[in-house]
Amino acid sequence: MSLLVLKFGGTSVGSPERIKNVAERVLRLRGEGHALIVVVSAMSGETDRLLGLAREIQPRSEGRELDVLLSTGEQVTIALLSMALESRGCPARSYTGGQVRILTDSMHNKARIRSIDDVRIRGDLDAGRVVVVAGFQGVDEEGAITTLGRGGSDTTAVALAAALKADECRIYTDVDGVYTTDPRVVQHARRLDRITFEEMLEMASLGSKVLQIRSVEFAGKYNVPLRVLSSFEEGPGTLITTEEGRVEQALVAGIAFTQNEAQLTIQGVPDQPGVAYGILGPIADANIEVDMIVQNIGGDGTTDFTFTVNRNDYEKAMEVLQKVAQGVGARKVSGDTKIAKISVVGVGMRSHAGIASRMFKALAKESINIRMISTSEIKISVVVDEKYMELGVRTLHDTFELEREPAGPSAS
Amino acid sequence: MSLLVLKFGGTSVGSPERIKNVAERVLRLRGEGHALIVVVSAMSGETDRLLGLAREIQPRSEGRELDVLLSTGEQVTIALLSMALESRGCPARSYTGGQVRILTDSMHNKARIRSIDDVRIRGDLDAGRVVVVAGFQGVDEEGAITTLGRGGSDTTAVALAAALKADECRIYTDVDGVYTTDPRVVQHARRLDRITFEEMLEMASLGSKVLQIRSVEFAGKYNVPLRVLSSFEEGPGTLITTEEGRVEQALVAGIAFTQNEAQLTIQGVPDQPGVAYGILGPIADANIEVDMIVQNIGGDGTTDFTFTVNRNDYEKAMEVLQKVAQGVGARKVSGDTKIAKISVVGVGMRSHAGIASRMFKALAKESINIRMISTSEIKISVVVDEKYMELGVRTLHDTFELEREPAGPSAS
Numbered sequence: 001m002s003l004l005v006l007k008f009g010g011t012s013v014g015s016p017e018r019i020k021n022v023a024e025r026v027l028r029l030r031g032e033g034h035a036l037i038v039v040v041s042a043m044s045g046e047t048d049r050l051l052g053l054a055r056e057i058q059p060r061s062e063g064r065e066l067d068v069l070l071s072t073g074e075q076v077t078i079a080l081l082s083m084a085l086e087s088r089g090c091p092a093r094s095y096t097g098g099q100v101r102i103l104t105d106s107m108h109n110k111a112r113i114r115s116i117d118d119v120r121i122r123g124d125l126d127a128g129r130v131v132v133v134a135g136f137q138g139v140d141e142e143g144a145i146t147t148l149g150r151g152g153s154d155t156t157a158v159a160l161a162a163a164l165k166a167d168e169c170r171i172y173t174d175v176d177g178v179y180t181t182d183p184r185v186v187q188h189a190r191r192l193d194r195i196t197f198e199e200m201l202e203m204a205s206l207g208s209k210v211l212q213i214r215s216v217e218f219a220g221k222y223n224v225p226l227r228v229l230s231s232f233e234e235g236p237g238t239l240i241t242t243e244e245g246r247v248e249q250a251l252v253a254g255i256a257f258t259q260n261e262a263q264l265t266i267q268g269v270p271d272q273p274g275v276a277y278g279i280l281g282p283i284a285d286a287n288i289e290v291d292m293i294v295q296n297i298g299g300d301g302t303t304d305f306t307f308t309v310n311r312n313d314y315e316k317a318m319e320v321l322q323k324v325a326q327g328v329g330a331r332k333v334s335g336d337t338k339i340a341k342i343s344v345v346g347v348g349m350r351s352h353a354g355i356a357s358r359m360f361k362a363l364a365k366e367s368i369n370i371r372m373i374s375t376s377e378i379k380i381s382v383v384v385d386e387k388y389m390e391l392g393v394r395t396l397h398d399t400f401e402l403e404r405e406p407a408g409p410s411a412s
Numbered sequence: 413m414s415l416l417v418l419k420f421g422g423t424s425v426g427s428p429e430r431i432k433n434v435a436e437r438v439l440r441l442r443g444e445g446h447a448l449i450v451v452v453s454a455m456s457g458e459t460d461r462l463l464g465l466a467r468e469i470q471p472r473s474e475g476r477e478l479d480v481l482l483s484t485g486e487q488v489t490i491a492l493l494s495m496a497l498e499s500r501g502c503p504a505r506s507y508t509g510g511q512v513r514i515l516t517d518s519m520h521n522k523a524r525i526r527s528i529d530d531v532r533i534r535g536d537l538d539a540g541r542v543v544v545v546a547g548f549q550g551v552d553e554e555g556a557i558t559t560l561g562r563g564g565s566d567t568t569a570v571a572l573a574a575a576l577k578a579d580e581c582r583i584y585t586d587v588d589g590v591y592t593t594d595p596r597v598v599q600h601a602r603r604l605d606r607i608t609f610e611e612m613l614e615m616a617s618l619g620s621k622v623l624q625i626r627s628v629e630f631a632g633k634y635n636v637p638l639r640v641l642s643s644f645e646e647g648p649g650t651l652i653t654t655e656e657g658r659v660e661q662a663l664v665a666g667i668a669f670t671q672n673e674a675q676l677t678i679q680g681v682p683d684q685p686g687v688a689y690g691i692l693g694p695i696a697d698a699n700i701e702v703d704m705i706v707q708n709i710g711g712d713g714t715t716d717f718t719f720t721v722n723r724n725d726y727e728k729a730m731e732v733l734q735k736v737a738q739g740v741g742a743r744k745v746s747g748d749t750k751i752a753k754i755s756v757v758g759v760g761m762r763s764h765a766g767i768a769s770r771m772f773k774a775l776a777k778e779s780i781n782i783r784m785i786s787t788s789e790i791k792i793s794v795v796v797d798e799k800y801m802e803l804g805v806r807t808l809h810d811t812f813e814l815e816r817e818p819a820g821p822s823a824s
Contacts, residue, residue, distance in 0.1 A: 016468035050488065056428030057492050058499040065498070068506050069491035072484035076462065079481035080469050086477070087470040094480050098510070099555055143511055 002167040003035045003125070007135065007157035010044035011174050012231035013077050019043075022231070023084035025172075026130060030090060035125050037164065039135045039157040040081055042073025047150075063108045067137070067147045071097070074134035074153070082132045092130040095120070097137035097145070102156065104138035104146045111138055111146035113155065116163040133160060154215035162222035169219065169226050170237075171211060176230035177238035178203065178210055180402035181255040185393050188403040192238045192253065197226075199253040200240045202345040202379045216240065243347060251348035251355060252400040257393050259386060261291060262314035263339050263372065264307055264321055268331025271303040279305055279324055286320050288313040292341070292374045292381065302331070306372055308383065311337055339371065340389035343381040344396060356380050362399040368392050414579035415447045415537070419547065419569035422456035423586050424643035425489050431455075434584075434643070435496035438542060442502060447537045449576065451547045451569040452493055454485025459562075475520045479549070479559045483509070486546035486565070494544045504542040507532070509549035509557070514568065516550035516558045523550055523558035525567065528575040545572060566627035574634035581631065581638050582649075583623060588642035589650035590615065590622055592814035593667040597805050600815040604650045604665060609638075611665040612652045614757040614791045628652065655759060663760035663767060664812040669805050671752050671798060673703060674726035675784065676719055676733055680743025683715040691717055691736055698732050700725045704753070704786045704793065714743070718784055720795065723749055751783065752801035755793040756808060768792050774811040780804050 006026065013019050022040075030036055050069050054061035061069075078094035085092035100120055104111035124131045135153025138146045148155050154171055161169035177191040178200065195203070197220030204213050210228055219226040219240065229237025269275055276295065283290060293307045309317045314337050325333045349355050359380055363370060368391065372383035384392055397403070418438065425431050434452075442448055462481050466473035473481075490506035497504035512532055516523035536543045547565025550558045560567050566583055573581035589603040590612065607615070609632030616625050622640055631638040631652065641649025681687055688707065695702060705719045721729045726749050737745045761767050771792055775782060780803065784795035796804055809815070 016465055019469060053428055053488070053492060054495060057431060057495045061495055065491045065494040065506055068494070068508075069488055072487045072491075075484045075487070076465070076481055079477045079484075080465060082477040082480070083466060083469045083473060094477055096480075096557075145508075 001033050001035055003037070003164060004029065005037045005039065005157050005161040005164070005166045005169045007039040007153060007169070007171045008041070008231060009153065009171075009173055010041040010047070012172050013040050013081065014044040016080065018231075019077070019080050020084050022081060022172075023088055023090075025231075026081075026085060027088055027090055030130065037121065037125070037131045037133060037160055037166070038081065039133050039153055039160060040074060040077040041135050041153040042070075043077055046073040046076065064144055067108050067111075067145045070147050071134070071137040071145050074136050078132045078134045085130055085132070090130055091128060092132055093124050094132040094134075096134045097156070098139035098143070100133060102133075102138035102159070104140055104148070106140040106142070106144065106146065108144075108146055110149040111140070113138060113148070113159045116159060118163050121160075121164065148214075151212035151215075154212040155218055158215045158218045158222070158224055158226065161224045162218070166224070169224050171215075171226065171228050172231040173210060173228060174231065175210060175228070176233055176235050177228055178240070179254065181257070181393055181397055185257075185390050186255075186397045189397065190403050190405070193236070194239045194241060195253050196243050196347050197240055198378055199345050199347055200226075202343065202376075203254055203256050211240075251352050252344050252346035252402065253348075254345055254402065255393050255396050255400075256343045256345055257340060257389055259340050259389060260311050261308040261339060261341055261383075262311045262317075262335065262337040263383060264309065264314070264317055264333070264335040265304065266306075266321055266325055266330050266333050267304045268300075268302045269305055269328055271297065271301055275303065275328065276305070278328055279321070280307070282320050282324050283307075283309070283317060286316060288317050288320070292372055292383065294372050294374060308339070308341070308372070338386040339383050340386045340392070341381055341383050342389065342392045342396065343379050344400070345379045347378050349378050349380075358399060359396060362395050363392060366391055366395050368395075413445050413447055415449070415576060416441065417449045417451060417569050417573040417576070417578045417581045418584065419451040419565060419582065420453070420584045420643060421565065421586075422453040422459070424584050425452050425493065426456035428492065430643075431489070431492050432496050434493060435500055435502075437584075437643075438493075438497060439500055439502055442542065449533065449537070449543045449545060449572055449578070450493065451545050451565055451572060452486060452489040453547050453565040454482075455489055458485040458488065476556055479520050479523075479557045482559050483546070483549040483557050486548050490544045490546045497542055497544070502542055503540060504544055505536050506544040506546075508546045509568070510551035510555070512545060514545075514550035514571070516552055516560070518552040518554070518556065518558065520556075520558055522561040523552070525550060525560070525571045528571060530575050533572075533576065563624035563627075566624040567630055570627045570630045570634070570636055570638065573636045574630070578636065581636050583627075583638065583640050584643040585622060585640060586643065587622060587640070588645055588647050589640055590652070591666065593669070593805055593809055597669075597802050598667075598809045601809065602815050602817070605648070606651045606653060607665050608655050608759050609652055610790055611757050611759055612638075614755065614788075615666055615668050623652075663764050664756050664758035664814065665760075666757055666814065667805050667808050667812075668755045668757055669752060669801055671801060672723050673720040673751060673753055673795075674723045674729075674747065674749040675751050675795060676721065676726070676729055676745070676747040677716065678718075678733055678737055678742050678745050679716045680712075680714045681717055681740055683709065683713055687715065687740065688717070690740055691733070692719070694732050694736050695719075695721070695729055698728060700729050700732070704784060704795065706784050706786060720751070720753070720784070750798040751795050752798045752804070753793055753795050754801065754804045754808065755791050756812065757791045759790050761790050761792070770811060771808060774807050775804060778803055778807050780807075 082092040082094040101117035135156040183189040226240040368388045494504040494506040513529035547568040595601040638652040780800045
């Protein structure tokens with residue numbers, strides 16, 4: 001008998017009908033002999049409804065009381081799912097984060113899990129019960145309710161799996177796994193059987209929003225096998241795991257892309273120590289997160305500096321940058337919101353050279369101009385004109401033959 | 413400085429706008445120097461919404477998980493009210509029933525409070541915070557969430573007032589106090605300044621639904637001065653207290669009435685020991701609650717037996733009674749749903765004779781036929797034809813001059 005932690009998100013529990021479907025699925029897995037812990041989110045729309053109420057009270061709600069409010073969303077779901085299970089003859093018991101002492105720090109609205117008391121859960125599992133736990137929430141040392149931030153239910157599931165040494169943590173979503181790229185862009189995109197934690201982190205942060213990044217980090221750290229699969233269809237999904245056992249593997253796992261960024265450039269900055277801080281410090285002070293940063297040496301003792309920010313922050317960033325330019329005596333400030341970032345991700349890059357040149361060659365062949373390049377150990381990102389995004393993604397998907405099942409045991 | 417417990421029901425917190433109004437009222441009282449604990453119900457409609465969800469999962473929801481579900485209603489309100497207070501610069505802290513350990517038995521859906529841990533609340537009060545507590549809910553020995561049954565928020569407020577030895581427990585409702593009778597029936601019905609716990613119990617159970625009966629019992633037992641007043645208007649409301657200090661008082665406090673009952677009669681029952689049990693036992697076994705019971709000796713060694721039940725139980729009761737009649741060899745079974753019960757209530761009856769005869773005389777003068785009479789130490793109830801109910805109530809209100817302020821210190 002194996003112990004599984006299952007997590008169902010807001011869409012999967014979005015109505016009483018869907019909660020009944022989740023109950024049926026839990027029953028099937030229980031019938032196969034698994035011990036089960038089920039983590040659920042708030043019903044879709046519920047968190048927004050609660051936030052709406054809070055905003056009517058106080059436009060900028062945050063802190064302790066917001067957590068008291070939002071945590072009710074998951075509490076409703078655990079009760080309904082437990083009822084659905086019990087009405088089907090399956091003994092079940094629901095717990096809020098506080099009741100199983102998912103102990104967190106006191107950073108309300110974005111708390112981090114410190115420990116989980118597994119005694120009560122083990123007792124229920126031993127008694128043959130399905131344990132239903134509210135995702136997204138915990139309790140601090142003082143007993144105050146905390147929440148983990150949006151998407152925190154994934155983290156709850158992984159943390160429970162780690163604390164109880166579960167055999168697998170299964171995240172049920174509205175997609176049936178992780179794909180080589182977005183199937184809406186590349187029709188023959190392929191579902192991956194396996195992907196490493198590191199690849200998944202790069203894919204997720206680059207726009208393939210399947211899992212909460214923090215939960216993947218957590219799973220990687222505690223080595224919890226994580227499986228992404230569909231709430232609505234049967235299928236094996238994608239297993240996110242370590243590199244172990246991968247005898248042979250494709251060089252590239254997938255192609256991620258995003259249109260959410262904008263590019264800003266400051267040209268002709270005197271090239272001297274501290275210039276990067278002089279430019280990016282004020283941006284950070286304005287609470288703007290910077291993604292890619294590229295610096296090029298100019299020809300006349302000056303340097304050019306280009307970086308990307310979230311498109312929503314573009315106006316604000318431009319304002320800051322213009323002030324900075326005056327301060328440092330830069331020649332020119334420019335920017336563009338019509339850009340796209342395309343990234344090729346794969347742990348295979350570590351041991352194989354030549355991925356970058358294949359990438360650049362393929363894009364050149366399609367006359368796609370590269371405006372920025374940034375690389376890490378397992379990914380290469382380029383910024384291109386927004387209008388070339390889909391063509392670029394398709395080209396790279398073909399170039400690295402991602403529609404084909406790779407050889408080796410990972411295809412099992 | 414006095415310590416007040418305030419309780420606001422579902423209508424009073426029915427929207428963010430109304431919650432802000434409650435916050436303003438709390439601020440005013442705080443400005444007067446009171447230390448405050450505020451107990452709130454779920455926003456009106458919320459409990460029904462949650463019950464609707466539960467019924468979609470399982471038509472007959474009850475037990476542990478229903479409490480997990482319903483308790484979210486009050487949790488939403490405590491968060492919103494605390495936000496509203498804090499955004500007005502008033503330090504506040506919210507607590508669920510479990511967080512301040514309102515310890516109850518494990519009778520889910522109708523739990524009874526055993527104790528309250530006042531340490532945390534005292535700490536907050538000492539620190540100058542307003543303490544906002546979720547009504548209606550508690551936690552059992554095992555840490556499972558329990559609820560006290562509908563209207564249980566009143567009980568929470570009284571229990572907190574008792575545990576913390578508050579100077580007064582104020583129940584804010586949509587009426588501005590307890591009246592001598594329903595102002596919709598008698599236009600010049602008068603708001604009572606004071607009423608005793610016992611009178612209030614009789615008034616409440618007889619149809620003047622202002623307060624949860626259990627909360628009044630509780631307040632009486634622990635001698636917690638209880639005040640009913642309006643959420644929407646200013647005014648002193650009605651103080652519910654002991655008889656102490658009432659030097660002179662009106663004989664009759666008020667007139668209660670109800671149309672919710674039905675009458676059943678079994679005639680010609682052999683008059684022998686055990687007959688009452690033989691008739692009422694099967695009624696109780698069918699889970700039907702009986703209100704008034706009257707037995708008259710017939711002329712021929714038989715007896716007639718009349719009782720009233722809730723109108724919704726009439727059909728079921730009639731069915732049971734017909735079977736009983738065959739068993740005990742009764743002559744006839746009859747019944748009537750078109751009845752009304754009118755009650756005159758007042759602790760003054762204890763020391764003054766003649767109330768009953770004045771009551772019967774007044775009804776006779778209006779040609780209202782009395783079908784049943786039942787008396788207790790502080791009330792006299794009669795059953796009359798439903799169509800005479802309003803006339804009867806008005807007549808009695810006039811007879812006992814309830815529109816007039818009584819003499820003595822209670823009018824202060």
